[in-house]
Amino acid sequence: MGQPTDIEIARAARKRPIQEIGAKLQVPAEKLLPYGHDKAKVSADFIAAQKGKADGKLILVTAVNPTPAGEGKTTTTVGLGDGLNRIGKRAAICIREASLGPNFGMKGGAAGGGYAQIVPMEDMNLHFTGDFHAITAAHNLLAAMIDNHVYWGNELDIDVRRVTWRRVIDMNDRALRQVATGLGGVANGFARETGFDITVASEVMAILCLAADLKDLQCRLGDMIVAYRRDKSPVTCGDIGADGAMTVLLKDAMQPNLVQTLENNPAFVHGGPFANIAHGCNSVVATQTALTLADYVVTEAGFGADLGAEKFFDIKCRKAGLKPAVAVIVATCRALKMNGGVDKSELGTENVAALTAGCANLVRHIENVESFGVPVIVAINHFATDTEAEVQAVKDAAAAQGVEAVLCKHWAEGSAGIEELATRVAALADGGTADFKPLYPDEMPLFEKIEAIAKNIYRAGEVVADTGIRKQLKEWEAAGHGNLPICMAKTQYSFTTDPTIRGAPSGHALPVREVRLSAGAGFVVAICGEIMTMPGLPRVPAAQAITLNANGNIEGLF
Structure with missing residues (x-):
């Protein structure tokens, strides 16, 4: 009999009451707002009272570019948190919440x-504590108030052709993706073209994950540009007068969620901005x-290090004043073989030559992450088909960069x-060798920031952007937005904008199709x-296999 499935393992978990998990972090029971017995929100007043305390060591888990072979970044994040607790360290995990759309x-x-x-795995992948529903409601309240403002006389002189705030x-x-609203006559308002994005693409989601507290949240919501x-000239959410009501809807969602691992260690699961169109990190408040x-x-950033780690460093750490101590880059022999040109159907066969060629992708990520002044260690997420020669090839490729690679079997x-990775990571963090610095300074012009990311992280030869885009960036600089960081939106599968080009390409052109001000x-x-910004379902959606069995348990979710 083989290993049980993920959902069978999760269902067999011996969970502890959430108050016991909070006690591991010295959170009093009365400062937890329980959602059942196994999950809770940490109260805002308790969080406020912690300000000024010394920070622990921040460990980022990132990865090579994702492939259909799988890398296991979240699995490694969770395993490392458990591993640190196993060797006697007081460690917590911070990850994002799951979006319903991709799950189905x-x-x-x-x-x-x-x-x-x-765990609880089913809850986390479904409604959880309702955070995403609150974000959806707040976002769509603003959309309704914009159309309502226009209907009742349009005092702000909004150009209905230039309403940029879509629904989610x-x-x-x-x-x-593209819809017409206001059809059906005078009573229904003015007809116009708009559309829907997925909730995790909403600027409200990004704001919730970057705001320091409720006051900061409302201020940021008020600054959102919703129309012209x-x-x-821009019209903001504050001009519409929606920021206060939106903050009320988001009051509970702003408080981070505490849950636990299979080994009963604390984990904060909060927020979930898209990683390829937003910054892809869990909330600043939770971290x-x-x-x-x-x-x-131990926290993670979305997708590979070219998108996830860069945004974690240049947006989240810059804005929140965070200083990461260590970065772990997750790789698998299977993924590196795909980067070396092996078809998915052949991944079970040893191919050291292809793996060695594919290690160029890993090496590129090591170089990039180290350029931020953060020490790196590689986690080789073990699969049963890995051979000793393949594992050694990965270790050799890392060693050639002066970096250690450690084989990890946490999945099984x-x-x-x-345990070995946890020991090495703790030693690196305690060594104090990190000298974190963002890739570019705040005062660098916006287009030059785009070029800095494209040339230094993606190794592009040039950035291609028409005069309209360059003019738009100059106008935003003149309006006082020049100090903002850049959030690159591109495919996660490649250093280029072509998802089929794996490995470590260089000298390519990076086309910028559009720029948006958040x-x-x-x-x-x-x-x-x-x-x-609004995905579609595949030919056979995962939803077709999700059901309740005779015992009332969920099947097919994982």
């Missing part, structure tokens, strides 16, 4: 895997709270299988290539 589309759950999972829903639904007047309560905090063995979140989005 192709991705499945997002809470780790094997014996390195966060937390589901993959391609039919909603006929003279092309900073964890840092005041634990000696080591839990914390016992990642004035509330505090970054400028540069859209490169074809990026969807």
Whole structure:
């Protein structure tokens, strides 16, 4: 009999009452707002009282570019948190919440895997504590108030052709990408073209994950640009008067969620901005709270290091004043073989030559992360088909860069299988060798920031952008937005904008198709290539296999 499935392992977990998990971080029971017995929100007043305390060590888990072979970044994040606790360290984990759309589309759950999972897994992958519903409601309240303002006389002189605020829903639904609203006559308002994005693409989501507290949240919401007047001057959420009501809807969602791993260690699961069109990190509030309560905090950033780690460093750390101590880059022999040209159907066969060629992708990420002044260690996430020669090839490639690579078996063995990595990571963090610095200074012009990322991280030869885009960036600089960081929106599968080009390409052109100002979140989005803000479902959605069995348990979610 083989290993049980992820959902079977999660269902067999011996969870402890959430008050016991909070006690591990010295959070009093009365400062937890329980959602059932196994999850709770940490109260805002308790979080406020922790300000000024010394921070623990922040550990980032990132990865090579994702492939269909799988890398296991979240699984490694969870395993490392358990591993640090196993060797006697007080550690907490911080990850994002899962979006319903991808869960019912192709991705499945997002809470780790094997014996390195966060529970309750079903709840986390479904409604959880309602945070995403609150964000959806707040976003759509603003959309309704914009149309209502126009209906009742349009005092702000909004140009209905230039309303930029779309609606959102937390589901993959391609039919909603472009829609017409206000049809049916005078009583229904003015007809106009608009559309839906998925909730995790909302600027409200990005703001919730970057705001320091409720006051900061409302201020950022008020700054969001939602439309333009006929003279092309911006109209903000504050002009519409929606920021106060939106903050009320988000009051509870702003408080981080505390849950536990299979080994009963604390995990904060909060927020979930898209990683390829937003900054792809869990909330600043959750991370900073964890840092005041634990000696080591293990967090992750979305997708590969070219998108996830860069945004974590240049947006989240810059804005929140965070200083990461160590970065762990997750790789698998399977993924590196795909980067070396092996087809997915051949991944079970030893191919050291292809793996060695594919290690160029890993090496590029090592170089990039180290350029931020953060020490790096490689985690080789073990698969049963890996051979000793393949594992050694990865270790050799890392060693050639002066970096250690450690084989990790947490998926099959839990914390016992990642003890060596935990020991090495703790030693690196305690060594104090990190000298973190962002890639570019705040005062650098916006287009030069785009070039800095493209040339230094993606190794592009040039950035291609028409005069309209360059003019738009200059106008935003003149309006006082020049100090904002850049949030690159591009495919996660490649250093280029072509998802089929794996490995470590260089000298390519990076086309910038569009730029968008997220004035509330505090970054400028540069859209490169074809990026969807509303995904569609695949030919056979995961939802077709999700059901309740005769015992009332969920099947097919993971």
